Amino acid sequence: MKTICLYFQIHQPFRLKPYRFFDMGHDDYYYDDYNNETIVRRIADNCYLPSNKILLELIKKHKGNFKISFSISGTAIDQFQLYAPDVIESFQKLAETNCVEFLGETYAHSLVGLKDENEFKKQVIKHSDKIEQLFGKRPQVFRNTELIYSNQIGHMVDDMGFKAVLTEGAQNILGWKSPNYLYHHPVHSNLKVLLKNYKLSDDIAFRFSNINWSQWPLTAKKYVSWLNEINKEEEIINLFMDYETFGEHQKKEIGIFSFLQSLPDEVFKQTSFSFKTPFETSLHHKPIAPINIETPISWADENRDLSAWLGNELQHEAFNKLYALKEKIQLCNDNKLLLNWQYLQTSDHFYYMCTKHCSDGDVHAYFNPYENPYAAFMNYMNVLNDFSIRLNKAIENNKSQTSKHEKTVKQLSCELV
Amino acid sequence: MKVLMFGWEFPPHISGGLGTACYGLTKGLSCIKDLDILFVVPKTHGDEEENKMKLIGASDVSVLKRELDVKAFKKTIEYLEVKSKLMPYVDPEDFKHQTGYTVEEAGAFLKTDDQGKIPFSGKYGNNLLTEIANYSVVAKVISEDHNFDIIHAHDWLTYPAGIAAKQASGKPLVIHVHATDFDRSGGKVNPVVYDIEKKGMEAADSIITVSNLTRKIVIEKYGISPEKVSTIYNAVEPLVDEGKMLKKGFDEKIVTFLGRITMQKGPEYFIEAANKVLNKMDNVRFVMAGSGDMMKKMIHQVAELGISDKFHFTGFLKGDDVFDMLKMSDVYIMPSVSEPFGISPLEAMQANVPVIISHQSGVAEMLKHAIKTDYWDVDAMADAIHSLINYPVMSKMFKTRGKSEVTSIKWESSARKVYNLYKETLIAN
Known part of the structure; x- marks a missing residue:
């Protein structure tokens, strides 16, 4: 059948x-x-x-x-x-x-x-x-x-x-x-x-x-x-x-x-x-x-490749800066930051930075809040920078709390001895 | 096909945007095989050529006819210089230099700014109108003495000449609107100028505007029927010599405003944006290059904000200094309140400088690789400056893509569109 x-x-x-x-x-x-x-x-x-x-x-x-x-x-x-x-x-x-x-x-x-x-x-x-x-x-x-x-x-x-x-x-x-x-x-x-x-x-x-x-x-x-x-x-x-x-x-x-x-x-x-x-x-x-697929394909545009999200320098830069934070995320336990980490990864943010000029442009314009790819990049990078600042702070706080905790443990154990 | 063109200055005497556009377009048109141009310009330079001028017709105005063989042109064009004190715009000092007149004397006719705005104080007004009228008389004589198929007049000072030529010859008239008094005056339109502009537009068979922004003004503010108004964008001359790299004497980034310091150019918004950036970061300097009637006020504003150590005024820049200033810049900004076109961002892009331009400029309609903000949105402007300085990949991308975009904006293709419009206009007549 x-x-x-x-x-x-x-x-x-x-x-x-x-x-x-x-x-x-x-x-x-x-x-x-x-x-x-x-x-x-x-x-x-x-x-x-x-x-x-x-x-x-x-x-x-x-x-x-x-x-x-x-x-x-x-x-x-x-x-x-x-x-x-x-x-x-x-x-x-x-x-x-x-x-x-x-x-x-x-x-x-x-x-x-x-x-x-x-x-x-x-x-x-x-x-x-x-x-x-x-x-x-x-x-x-x-x-x-x-x-x-x-x-x-x-x-x-x-x-x-x-x-x-x-x-x-x-x-x-x-x-x-x-x-x-x-x-x-x-x-x-x-x-x-x-x-x-x-x-x-x-x-x-x-x-x-x-x-x-x-x-x-x-x-x-x-x-x-x-x-x-x-x-x-x-x-x-x-x-x-x-x-x-x-x-x-x-x-x-x-x-x-x-x-x-x-x-x-x-x-x-x-x-x-x-x-x-x-x-x-x-x-x-x-x-x-x-079916052997070595290079990633997608359902987007004529090319069926990744160029809608990772096709130009802006997109690569934003993508790399985002994932440069992934080690630090492992150390973070702040729920709000972790949720932002999810939402900032959404592929649409990169899609808005696409500079391909062809018939696909219409699809790219759909629901797109930005006037052009540069505006999308600037806004995203500003947000990502703030996120990165907050992530660093949170990790610093974690460290100082952990060391405080360690100190207390040491102190207590000393007292016990 | 032969065009009788009422244009403006040719090299080496180009002093601003209108002259640049006229020259570029004419050069582009000279590439078209079956098109000949009879180019008429008012000539105020009191130099050696004066004695070669001859009187023509009944008028007491002298006209110099010569074959102009500009190297860059594909062919020689007929070139008529009419002795007249009309000039598109002029810097007071420049004017003195070129003519030997004192500014006061010259002011009798043309104390104009870069867009041809004349501050009518009443007592000068009549003289200017006389000058315009004289010019149109010459135009009539020229049109009677020559054969041509179509008339093309650039900007309002030559509209009456275009009308006179049309009346004398019965040939169709195309007028080219590089600016309107609404741009020049910020809305406080001079009724005399408005009247001349409107009459020109009404008499024209076709109207070329340099942007849709200007097209809209022509249709809405002058009540012109949309069918006869077409937008044809300006272009930019390719860069011949990039010159050597300039080394800055300091590490800070430079953000440059380059143009007349007048209300039309929005200098105060640039200062506000600069202030916002300087509140947040240190490694940047701002330059306001140019002169104009708002300069003193701007210096005060900068002092009041307490950013004078990071905000610099250069005064009027000439020739190579302009290009050197661009080459030193990391960001070029044009926050114009009302700019019919705006060629200078294209020149910045040629010099590898990323540009921020206002939505209220005609050039914003055609450029892809530029950051666009509203002139009043100083937050967005500050943000764009910050991004270009702090996100190097963006600046890099603007440089390469901007450069290739600007290289593709050619006068030849604008000229081709103008030529097609001539043909359509002739068919319609």
Whole structure:
């Protein structure tokens, strides 16, 4: 039986407020509450809540035959808890149907997987804990920030016990191969790799509302007919996209919700496909071959590489300065600092510093609070410098307290002698 | 196609932005094969060429005709110098030097600043208007004596000349707005100047503005129909010789404001930003290079803030000193309140200096590798200065990317757009 595997990404960063250098040392709150709340609330109303409602109805209607998966970043969950608790509840209702799988990722939607194994694992565990606590089940399948993946990342998540991992079906990796099969890690053959079918995914995520597209308007009927045109041998269609596709990027008025509503009906009517979650897919299908990915790939832009986050000098500088603090973080036990440490790692901060000028610029501009990459860099560095000052202070305090403690112990032991 | 162009000064007598723009554009146009230019300029320099001038037509104004063979040009252009006391702008001392007149005498016609603003005190006004009228009479005579297809007039002092030429020849008129009186006066518009500007715009078949900022002013403040107003950005002459590196006599970073110290340029915002930076850090010095009517007030402001040990005034800089000042600088800042275009940040970028410019400048519309803030947002300005000094990677990136960006801004491509506009204007007529 052939499989359609649906996965939707939900992520929101904690956007930084304008933070001037003269705030350094005076202001330890970095976030733009107003913007964050406004954006989260808007997307909750435009997308998360109405889409969740539709998906819940579809799951009930199709009595367990319609299945989906989500990955929700920790920073998105934290913001839902702050600004839109109703969104959490609606995801919990979906979780109760047992037709929904929640995937693992790094808590802060960070790029740490490219930098440090220990810190990476910590963040993945922190995220898994949160998902288990909210939705009752520990993730078994992993997807890294922006589908960034390489053999090395596969190695780390295999080590953590994940059974499968999702990434982009990038043309430069696949060559003549098709993304429509299950693959496995070249060394850890137990780790399955699911590859995004970017053509069919992007038809919905990017082209749906494009009236200049030859296929516009796209109906569920037409879309499903394309699934039938796929080579009979091929087994899996992985449709991976941002959840904001539904109602935010593609507007309700253009008919994205009715598309979603009629998609499963059309699939059942026209095809022999069934819906499976990523974990079920990884169990049900046999991997056809190893997939070897030496250099990290991602699902971003034309290049499917890291250049959107680590493409220019500004991004590298900020990234290196951030992770230069990781040794010191080990010595820190201040909860507020540790939380900031998470939030400052979110990949979006680096994305805002991107200087690529191409059609992708539009996507980069979305939700971007900065006028240009330089403004993003300046603001981030100011915040990071303040954070670094505070971290140093906290560690100094720790040391002096420890030495005080040691002194007291010595004194007491002397007295005892 | 032949253009009758009413322009301004040519090398070696260029004294500011308008002259630079006129020269650059003409040079760019000279690269276009089937385009010829008849260039007319008011000539005030009382030098040796005066005796070569001849009287033309019925007017008692002398005109010198010569073939101008500027090395940089792709071809020679016809060049007419009209004896007139009109000048685009002039520094009082400079003016004395060039003409031998005393400032008081010259002031009778043209005590103007860099944007051509004339402080009308009533008693001078009529003389200037007479001068403008005389110039347009000459324009009429010239247009009767020559063949051409289209007329191009640069900035308000030449609009009446353009109109006169249009009336005499029936050829279409393009006017080029390098600035309006709204920029020069900070909103306190001189009604006489406004009137001349508005008449020019209304008579024109097409209007070129140097930025969308200026385009908006032309449409909104002068009530001109948007269809006939097009923005064509200025460019910058490529750097011929980068010269040798200059060694500073101290380690501190230098942040430079370079321009006229007038209200339009926003010097007081620069001082406020400098003060904010100096409150937080020490290894930096600020320089205000230039002169202008607000200079004394600025010196007082600096003294009052108690930052005189770190804030320096150079006075008016000439020629190579300007470029040397740029080369010594680590940051260039232009906090203009209203700047139709602003070529000088481009020159700073050529000298490898990162630039901070205000959103209220036309050049901000086209530049990618510049930090942009509002002129009044001294916090953002201070923050940008701090970042450029403290985050070296940023400064480095600005230098390399800024340099390659500025290298790609060529007069040839501006000229090509102007040429296309000529063609459209001719078709529409």
